[in-house]
Amino acid sequence: xxxxxxxxxxxxxxxxxxxxxxxxxxxDGVNFELYKNEAVVILGESGCGKTSLAKAIxxxxxxxxxxxxxxxxxxxxxxxxxxxELYRNEIRWNKISMVPQSAMTSLNPVLKVGNQVAxxxxxxxxxxxxxxxxxxEMFKHVGVPEDFINRYAFxxxxxxxxxxxxxxxxxxxxxxxxxxEPTSAxxxxxxxxxxxxxxxxxxxxxASYMLVTHDIATSSELADRVIVMYAGQIIEASEAELFFxxxxxxxxxxxxASVPKLxxxxxxxxxxxxxxxxxxxxxxxxxxxxxxxxxxxxxCEVEAPPVYIKGDNxxxxxxxxxxxxxx
Amino acid sequence: MAKKSRKEEIITFNYPDDVxxxxxxxxxxxxxxxxxxxxxxxxxxxxxVSFDLHKQEAIAIVGESGCGKTTLMKSILGLYEPRxxxxxxxxxxxxxxxxVTKRWYHSQVGYVQQDPFxxxxxxxxxxxxxxxxxxxxxxxxxxxxxxxxxxxxEEVSLTPVDDFINKYPHMLSxxxxxxxxxxxxMILQQKMMVADEPVSMLxxxxxxxxxxxxxxxxxxxxxxxxxITHDLSTVRYFSERIFVxxxxxxxxxxxxxxxxxxxxxxxxxxxxxxxxxxxxxxxxIYKEIPEGEPPSLLHPPPGCRYHPRCPKMIDGxxxxxxxxxxxxxxxxxxxxxxxxxxxxx
Numbered sequence: 001x002x003x004x005x006x007x008x009x010x011x012x013x014x015x016x017x018x019x020x021x022x023x024x025x026x027x028d029g030v031n032f033e034l035y036k037n038e039a040v041v042i043l044g045e046s047g048c049g050k051t052s053l054a055k056a057i058x059x060x061x062x063x064x065x066x067x068x069x070x071x072x073x074x075x076x077x078x079x080x081x082x083x084x085e086l087y088r089n090e091i092r093w094n095k096i097s098m099v100p101q102s103a104m105t106s107l108n109p110v111l112k113v114g115n116q117v118a119x120x121x122x123x124x125x126x127x128x129x130x131x132x133x134x135x136x137e138m139f140k141h142v143g144v145p146e147d148f149i150n151r152y153a154f155x156x157x158x159x160x161x162x163x164x165x166x167x168x169x170x171x172x173x174x175x176x177x178x179x180x181e182p183t184s185a186x187x188x189x190x191x192x193x194x195x196x197x198x199x200x201x202x203x204x205x206x207a208s209y210m211l212v213t214h215d216i217a218t219s220s221e222l223a224d225r226v227i228v229m230y231a232g233q234i235i236e237a238s239e240a241e242l243f244f245x246x247x248x249x250x251x252x253x254x255x256x257a258s259v260p261k262l263x264x265x266x267x268x269x270x271x272x273x274x275x276x277x278x279x280x281x282x283x284x285x286x287x288x289x290x291x292x293x294x295x296x297x298x299x300c301e302v303e304a305p306p307v308y309i310k311g312d313n314x315x316x317x318x319x320x321x322x323x324x325x326x327x
Numbered sequence: 328m329a330k331k332s333r334k335e336e337i338i339t340f341n342y343p344d345d346v347x348x349x350x351x352x353x354x355x356x357x358x359x360x361x362x363x364x365x366x367x368x369x370x371x372x373x374x375x376v377s378f379d380l381h382k383q384e385a386i387a388i389v390g391e392s393g394c395g396k397t398t399l400m401k402s403i404l405g406l407y408e409p410r411x412x413x414x415x416x417x418x419x420x421x422x423x424x425x426x427v428t429k430r431w432y433h434s435q436v437g438y439v440q441q442d443p444f445x446x447x448x449x450x451x452x453x454x455x456x457x458x459x460x461x462x463x464x465x466x467x468x469x470x471x472x473x474x475x476x477x478x479x480x481e482e483v484s485l486t487p488v489d490d491f492i493n494k495y496p497h498m499l500s501x502x503x504x505x506x507x508x509x510x511x512x513m514i515l516q517q518k519m520m521v522a523d524e525p526v527s528m529l530x531x532x533x534x535x536x537x538x539x540x541x542x543x544x545x546x547x548x549x550x551x552x553x554x555i556t557h558d559l560s561t562v563r564y565f566s567e568r569i570f571v572x573x574x575x576x577x578x579x580x581x582x583x584x585x586x587x588x589x590x591x592x593x594x595x596x597x598x599x600x601x602x603x604x605x606x607x608x609x610x611x612i613y614k615e616i617p618e619g620e621p622p623s624l625l626h627p628p629p630g631c632r633y634h635p636r637c638p639k640m641i642d643g644x645x646x647x648x649x650x651x652x653x654x655x656x657x658x659x660x661x662x663x664x665x666x667x668x669x670x671x672x
Contacts, residue, residue: 159620187557188598188601189391189597189617191601192600192601195614196613200613220605220606220609223610243607254532256605259560260534260560260563260564261560262599263587268564270533270535270539
């Protein structure tokens with residue numbers, strides 16, 4: 001495989017929140033790289049910190065943050081050192097944009113959608129007429145009828161609202177688009193249409209995606225690489241080819257076995273127990289998945305596993321200390 | 328059966344004993360008002376739906392949002408008055424204006440809502456939530472209330488019961504909340520359960536757990552289940568027959584395997600094509616999905632309602648006449664002109 005251009009590099013990113021009963025370690029020492037024109041899927045159950053990771057990258061933080069540190073490098077530029085003003089002007093929505101979880105509620109109900117999509121442009125001083133012209137082009141591109149720019153959000157269907165949200169993320173031609181569960185509230189047909197659209201944009205415009213989701217089946221529509229998060233940490237990062245056939249980490253294996261398949265005959269499995277609370281998770285000495293793991297060894301409860309590199313894939317599990325494969 | 332004191336029936340129904348629920352050409356229209364009193368047309372949410380539900384059977388109704396599946400479900404629960412057609416439960420018309428029948432019917436049918444957190448009162452403890460249906464149905468003796476609540480909680484495996492019984496909904500995870508909703512839907516030893524996307528709000532691993540729980544309850548209690556969803560992939564593990572709904576009508580009715588491997592209606596084909604399976608190859612291909620959206624139910628297209636999106640549309644037939652149901656195999660009905668005898672080839 002040829003060496004690809006690194007677009008986003010994240011090193012040891014931490015995001016901890018402070019609440020009354022302790023610290024919530026939502027993102028706890030995360031490292032990964034995202035290449036140009038690549039779609040990385042961040043998979044995980046709810047409460048594993050995947051949305052917090054997306055927000056940490058975009059620096060959309062609530063006001064009870066306790067620790068926010070690490071190194072985020074976008075195209076060789078260190079963004080963590082920028083102050084908020086500079087970050088807002090330079091990075092957010094210019095270099096990285098986001099399609100929020102439910103487009104229905106994230107659009108402003110009292111503004112026409114055309115004006116909303118044009119906002120990232122007009123705020124930078126572009127003439128309004130010119131901006132609306134660009135919005136028309138963008139609407140045509142994502143499959144929204146052009147005259148919709150004069151409509152309000154409630155006049156659109158779920159699929160159309162999602163397309164408008166995608167148009168809003170694309171309008172500034174960003175380097176990276178973060179998609180936070182872009183299809184979770186949509187029907188299967190609409191979902192497939194949106195996925196087709198995202199695939200087309202990726203192919204035609206070399207877009208890079210970071211897709212945050214818990215829906216494994218839909219994520220396979222877009223994924224080049226899959227990153228699995230558990231309790232605030234990355235436990236596996238694998239190429240999609242391998243991941244959907246034979247995931248490495250015991251948690252990923254279980255997760256794959258829990259996906260209902262339309263044509264398969266496999267018995268479904270579920271994971272006993274529930275994810276650990278992120279409050280005081282740093283006091284857990286061993287692997288965070290150990291209490292639910294079928295392969296648990298003595299070592300697992302004593303010491304946290306390091307990250308083992310197996311070819312193009314990384315896995316954080318003691319099973320891979322001496323072996324390349326586990327059945 | 329309902330209380331004996333009721334007046335003599337005018338119409339009697341003679342469905343066989345194993346038919347729990349029969350829906351007969353059901354039409355639910357909502358009137359739109361103009362200036363508060365004028366008529367501005369009708370939203371034809373359900374337009375001629377018929378099916379039978381047998382004892383201990385699980386059926387699934389699949390369709391996009393806005394196709395009328397929730398309206399159908401609510402009318403089965405007796406919340407909407409049909410404009411035409413009948414819903415008959417154990418040979419009783421549930422929309423007869425008779426309080427005793429309605430009350431009896433409501434105690435026979437359980438309802439599992441889509442969003443568990445929205446469905447249970449946040450200010451009531453688990454015990455109070457589960458007590459409510461019993462009290463409403465005249466069980467007031469504290470000892471009996473307690474035994475029945477504990478029994479049902481053990482059935483939905485919320486164990487140890489003492490850990491959960493005094494908790495409030497916000498202290499429970501999504502899966503546990505959904506178990507409470509299921510427990511509430513079966514605490515009166517209902518014979519029929521209506522589940523509206525019971526797992527769509529849950530995480531992948533919990534989803535399977537809840538589906539398996541429902542399956543177990545169905546077998547142990549002889550429940551008949553109507554499962555409403557837009558996700559075809561979970562249907563297979565759960566139900567025996569699938570009905571595909573589009574714009575207020577059932578377009579295909581078939582057994583699960585017939586529907587998945589031998590489907591006939593172009594809409595079913597599109598639905599199946601759109602359902603993803605975890606496979607890395609998906610990322611390299613575009614799916615062939617009809618563009619467009621379901622039609623407005625206020626002015627549905629004439630003829631077959633799928634014809635504006637259908638790739639196999641026959642001009643002069645599909646856009647003129649509504650297709651009747653054609654039998655294409657045992658227990659397999661499809662409403663599509665393509666299966667009329669002289670067109671088939």
